[in-house]
Amino acid sequence: MKIINLSVICLYFILAPLGGQSFAQENANIYEQLNLFGDAFDRVRRSYVEEVSDKKLVTSAINGLLADLDPHSMFLTAEEYENKKNSPLSNFAGLGLQITMSQGVAQVVAPLDNSPASVAGLRPGDLIIDVNQTPIYGMTLNQAMAEIKGGPPGSKVELLIIREGEDPFTAIAKREDIETPAVTWSIRQTEGYIRIPLFLDSTTEQIKQAVSDIKASIGESFGGLIIDLRNTPGGSIQAGIEVADLFLHDGEIVSVRNNNGDISETFTTNLNDLLDGKPIVLLADRGTAGAAEIVTGAIKDNNRGVVVGSNTFGLGSRQKIIPVGDDGYVQITVGYFYSPSGYTIEGLGIEPEVNIEPSRVIIQESRFPRRREATLRGALDVADDEEQTALSNISVENDYQLSRAFDLLRALSLLDQTDN
């Protein structure tokens, strides 16, 4: 290694006059740093107790370097890259669970609707310490995901969970084939409801279809829309931006700032508002992450709708994938997403305008049944033409946040009609 040091210094002196002082200094540091790695690499190759391939050494070094930066910077083999590109659900294989890394262990972002993870009771923010008795601590995000996925459908997974305010406990789930989650809709009287379980390439078209179906079912009296993004763990950023565009007439959707704090990308609206300004209530919670937070931030900051629920997860970093070598890719975090008003999403999330935590409502029963007009003897019958046909195919009874959202939307839509 002595020889290398010498020649590095020579090269440095030859090239130094080409650049300025600090430039030369910086490059001297780079030399020294790369040289330090070369030295370590060489000594391990020569002296380790067993023969290790250069490929393994360098791959684990690259993984170590990238994992130290942030959980989403990672090295991808050609196969992993293809897989990521072609099957957006591959991250969810097995349990239907989106995770990130926090404090060295895996953290649940959100389980997909009706997935094994959801059935097992996993919640946003839960820390996963062990998977089948294998400790997660020290693993990269990829390794932790592989550990969770790692088995055929039908196999059991035991997860050791730490949840705030509770003793550690074990959750048991059974791996299944995960079906592609689709947008669903329903209506309650004159208001529509759309559930977006995950942002995928097909999501925008599905929402357009859902909105047109809702309008057709309700007719002229269509009063507004609830967009439910609770436990929507993200998915395609592009899809998130497109969906936000569907509901905004003009304005900014989201921007990205790079390591200098400069805005490196800005996404603005292209399309007309699908709802022509009809009121929107957007439901969000701690399981609202990534692309779903971009939509939440865009709707909120453009004053296009009211965000109801709890603070969102705070997953808002922009990755770029760069090919390196013959068949590898570096996925690297190049910036953070900022909502149109300039708030960073990463680590903080979006705060709802109306904070409503999941709750249970216990109605107080009165001791004596109250008398009402209809119970009076000889009361007049309701006039036929005044009879309401309550059109509703969604139950809100066990969902406090949703019922409050509907109440709010109803009020907004009534107010909207008065304005007109």
Place this chain on the structure above:
Amino acid sequence: MIRVFNKIAALTVLLIGLQASATAAEKSSYDHLNLFGDVFEIVREQHVSQTDGLQLIYAAITGMLAALDPHSGFMDAETYREMQERTSGQFGGLGIEVKMEDGAGVRVVRPMDETPASRAGVLAGDLITHLDGNPINDITLQEAVEIMRGPINSEIDLTISREGASDPIIITVTRDVIRLPSITYRTEGTAAYIRITSFSEQTTPGIRKAMTTLKEELGDNYQGVIIDVRNNPGGLLDQSVGVVEAFLDRGEVVITRGRDPNNVQRFTARRGDLADGKPIIVLINGGSASASEIVAGALQDHKRAIILGTQSFGKGSVQTIMPMGQYGAMRLTTSRYYTPSGRSIQATGITPDIIVEQATVEPLFPIIVEDENGEEVVESVVQTQDYQLQRARELIQALSVHQSTRINN
């Protein structure tokens, strides 16, 4: 410009590497190292955080080593220094054992013999409230210990609140080299009992001193030695060799083998047995690892000691510390070790000759004894807290009877 330049840097490292022997394998090293250089460059230029190049390299080396085995790793300069302190068993300090007294300061459990603290008159039970005049009621024990350690011959003022003294006492102590004893010793019945807590540079000298003291103390009653390495995670290889050597007249102690078949190292004992041929019992358990297993394995193979307790941990690899100048050091697994009979300890461990699980022992029937007033009372229920040690002590006595019978016949 930087882009081009970095590329050249990476290439240079590689090209020189190639000069050593331009084989096909070297060519692939070239590609792999080049890939590393590319990733390093991408991260430095594009990652969202202001990355420190050296930090990136540390993370890379750490990642590379961590992927090898649980014992290989990278130590930055600070961690390396701490490790050196630990294995040498010495540092500049005062020589007191302390514990935290919440909200008040640190309490002296005891000053160690022949240390600056004991020379300056610090007593067990003293409450240290200030260090160099600064109150320490709101710092951690770790922080207090850090302040008390320092360069040899430097001074520190301790403000002490002592029971019976109305005013705080200020004692100035000059820091000196403190050697952490890696062993404790005492007599156990007729046996010399030595407990080794870890293998540092102080271990072998400590054993010699302990044996001299204990043999003198026991005199004619001396019947054997109990070496306790339970819950001893190991330490320096040469110190385990030193311990075995102290009790073995001749023979191999341990053999290490690296990847290269020619890289075999044999450690042998020189003449001399501090135990004078008396029986030796080595106490082991699941917490006995590495150097502890070398000691147990060697003395077992030579039938010089009886191993008593439970199966040991099973760490049969040797790490070499490779200093990297100002940057710290690598800790790399470079060989496996084998006991003199050729057994590998890796993942199996040492099986005791006599398996004794740790237990407490209670008598089945009450034992009536007379107390100091001559009244009959039931003897305290638990007879022993350390069943393994009790068994070792009894074994020493039994073996000694057996040996003397043999001699008499």
